[in-house]
Amino acid sequence: MADFFQMGGYAMFVWPSYGLVALGLWLNWYLPRKQHETELRQLRRRVKAEKK
């Protein structure tokens, strides 16, 4: 198992690569979702306000 994480001495190059890719993919998934939710919330609030 320790061998696996050491990557034959290249751990400091291999794992940051995977980490950065994971971060990049996560951001491109999370941010639009958050934006979508904010947008929906605003719309709902406005519809409610107009009905009053």
Place this chain on the structure above:
Amino acid sequence: MFLWFHKLGSPPHFYRIAGKWIPWLNWMFLVLLVAGLYGGLVLAPPDYQQGESYRIIFVHVPAAWMSLFIYVAMAVCGAIIIIWRMKLAEIVLISSAPIGASFTFLALVTGSLWGKPMWGTYWVWDARLTSELILLFLYLGVIGLHNAIDDKRTAARAVAILALVGVVNIPIIHYSVEWWHSLHQGATVTKFDKPSIHWSMLLPLLLMALAFQVYYVLALFHRCRAEILRRERNSKWIEEL
């Protein structure tokens, strides 16, 4: 057929379809990703020359392929915008840009992290690396130009032209390793004779590439949905949501 195309092109319809697809895409992406990572990090043997460091290939190459693919997709949208002024193409084009920029950035960074142990340097002004960096600037240019113009329809046309002009860079990137003397290795998979890579490495690489492809559609759908809501704020159908 044409009717179907027309219907798909309408933002409300696309919004609903995308919403239905997202859970399926999530699963497809996760399965492909886990299979690809397991194949690439655990099953594939170390490289006879590069040892374990070559395992960066399983994220580097798919990211680089996606950086090219997404740009071509944007250029296709650009053509559709100029010819048919289709609203959905505008949304897809501008929603693709940040995803493509991310993949380009990741391809550059992972390449640089691979270059350090193998070439002894993080960066060289080499044809492949430089043309990929130009691709990153093209993506940033698309995003910047779109933000700079207030009217979204005008912005879309401007961006469409930029996307179309920039597409000349794509073959330059692909053939850069053949046209110039490059430190970067030549193509190992996308060439006409047999790929010069063993299947135990090729298979996880293709799985990862497929996973990234599915991921692009997934991220694109999320972004398009947010963008559609922002644009259609004042239309009737949105009040039903």
